[in-house]
Amino acid sequence: RKEVEQDPGPFNVPEGATVAFNCTYSNSASQSFFWYRQDCRKEPKLLMSVYSSGNEDGRFTAQLNRASQYISLLIRDSKLSDSATYLCVVTSAPGGSYIPTFGRGTSLIVHP
Amino acid sequence: GAVVSQHPSRVICKSGTSVKIECRSLDFQATTMFWYRQFPKQSLMLMATSNEGSKATYEQGVEKDKFLINHASLTLSTLTVTSAHPEDSSFYICSARDNYMNTEAFFGQGTRLTVV
Numbered sequence: 001r002k003e004v005e006q007d008p009g010p011f012n013v014p015e016g017a018t019v020a021f022n023c024t025y026s027n028s029a030s031q032s033f034f035w036y037r038q039d040c041r042k043e044p045k046l047l048m049s050v051y052s053s054g055n056e057d058g059r060f061t062a063q064l065n066r067a068s069q070y071i072s073l074l075i076r077d078s079k080l081s082d083s084a085t086y087l088c089v090v091t092s093a094p095g096g097s098y099i100p101t102f103g104r105g106t107s108l109i110v111h112p
Numbered sequence: 113g114a115v116v117s118q119h120p121s122r123v124i125c126k127s128g129t130s131v132k133i134e135c136r137s138l139d140f141q142a143t144t145m146f147w148y149r150q151f152p153k154q155s156l157m158l159m160a161t162s163n164e165g166s167k168a169t170y171e172q173g174v175e176k177d178k179f180l181i182n183h184a185s186l187t188l189s190t191l192t193v194t195s196a197h198p199e200d201s202s203f204y205i206c207s208a209r210d211n212y213m214n215t216e217a218f219f220g221q222g223t224r225l226t227v228v
Contacts (some may be wrong), residue, residue, distance in 0.1 A: 008153075034216070041203070041222075041224070042221075042222070043118075043205055043219040043220060043221050043222045044156070044205075044219055045219070046216060049216070087155075087156070098144065098209065098211065099146075099158070099161065100146065100158075100207070100217055101158070102148075102155050102156040102157075102158075103155060104154065104155035105155060
């Protein structure tokens, strides 16, 4: 089983739709969780951190479920500019070091 | 936010030559640098982790003699692809983190390497 798994998609949705992605992780000792956004041929950029209590930033809501070992990202009122690949990142700390592990990414296409 | 500068952004080289990629943290101390490789439609795969002043730790399957990493200062790490071959063509991205400040890692712009 891969350490971090995501449905690669693509998720093809119309403007204004609500879309949700999940990401599962295998290491129960994982410490920090993030969602990054990557546009084609560009570097990943942090979208938001994911806290145990959940967090919201405008149209984006991230949640963490430690018991089931998954994180989610909800995008409301999708915009054309939301089209990108969304990467789930989980960090673990074997022996005290911080290692970010990436999921494969979920592709989102928002169409008019 | 913190800035990581990676150069070059794009390089084409002949098979058998070596290519050096630089990664600089511009406004923070990069105590740890991560080097990733991404093939088309694949996830970012960690190649190695380096802590300033120490030898890099390579992931399984990554040849340390082929991918030379130097992290001699708190603001600069380099990855040298030695004797490059066409199968080394990929998108290489560095990521830097200050272990004493926060848990986020910042990314360079990436380097698209094409070996012909």
